Amino acid sequence: MFTYTNRIKPDDNSIVDYLKNLLDKKYQIPTFQRDVVWEKENVKKLWDSIYKFYPLGSILIWKTSTKLESHREIGGIQFADNFHSNEYQYILDGQQRTTALLTSIYGGKIADKENFDPKLYIDLTVDLTDVIDDTSYTKRFLFWDEIDDKDGQLKSNSGKTQRYQDKLIVSLIDFITNYSQLEKNLYENGYTNFEHPYLQQLRRIRDIFAYYRISLIELQGIEVAEVCQIFEPYISA
Template sequence: MFTYADRIKPDGHSITTYLENLLAKRYQIPTFQRDVVWEKENVKKLWDSIYKFYPLGSILIWKSSTKLESHRQIGGIKFADDFHSNEYQYILDGQQRTTTLLTSIYGGKIEKKENFDPTLYIDFTVEFTEITDDTSYTKRFLFWDEIDDNNGQIKANSGKKKRHEEKLLVSLRDIIKNPVEIERNLHKNGYGDFENPYM
């Protein structure tokens, strides 16, 4: 038997576990949730907070036996309308952060931004000076349109494209999929010392 005190309780999950649950379609987005409104700057700031080990705030999940109309997508992932369960889990607060986390790593589509690739990259060569550094994230975290030099046509991106080819600027997904390969590449290029900021 549950008491009122048991109805709301915090659970701690890693970002990886949370995203795995999203990919397994364990959460639903109720139709009353607003559209994704975050811009590139918001995405970069969220990842800067993660990079600095700042708390991200809570994400409110409502577990219920009630099936709501639910047809929203998260980053282009369609959640089955014919899904039946004894318990449904609805994201009530944290949709913007959820979409940012998922699409930054796994790509996807953002509603009303069909031509935008939300995959995020990190440039290992951007130095981290101190915890109060509030500007380097704009250079550390990049989207493909900030890296692609269009075969040398965009001179401002040439250095970033070169670092990408050298695997010193990689996607967040590559870090998850191939951490050993990335570490091996850093070591091969003389950055293998664990005290090195790139590591």
């Protein structure tokens, strides 16, 4: 039963759980949300903040029994919208961050970027120089078009292609689906010292998926007209 004591409720999720809830259709993005402006640099900066365990700001979730028209896909990943529930949860603020997180881990398609793979990789050989380092992320986080040397034709990428083949550049999704293999690969390639920088980097990303929390603000007891009025700055900003 709704009371004003739970009209605004804070919560949190891990990155993995938040995206799983999205893929399981727990969250929807209403069509009145503005279109996503997806840029490679912004995705890398987002992950740089996560890498440093900086907060990303809260995701605003509206809980309601009202069924609205929702986006059928996010970043090219299809979401069925022909289901019914006693309670729907709509993302009012956080679509950009959600799309960036989803596509950087699970891939997908980005509008106006044909044949571009949005999955993100991390180069384990790139160190964080200090706590205010604001440049190394451009080399640490990479998209496939920044790694692939196209069978030797793109000389500027040859070093990164070799590091990828040597298992020193790895995809973010592998930290979720196959972390033990990532660690095994490094040991088999001779990086057996527990304190080796590459293993430290590997464990750092593992810990991000284990311990980093996304802040959620859940709202309920609010009508559609109130959403359009109160949250117009979030929707149109």
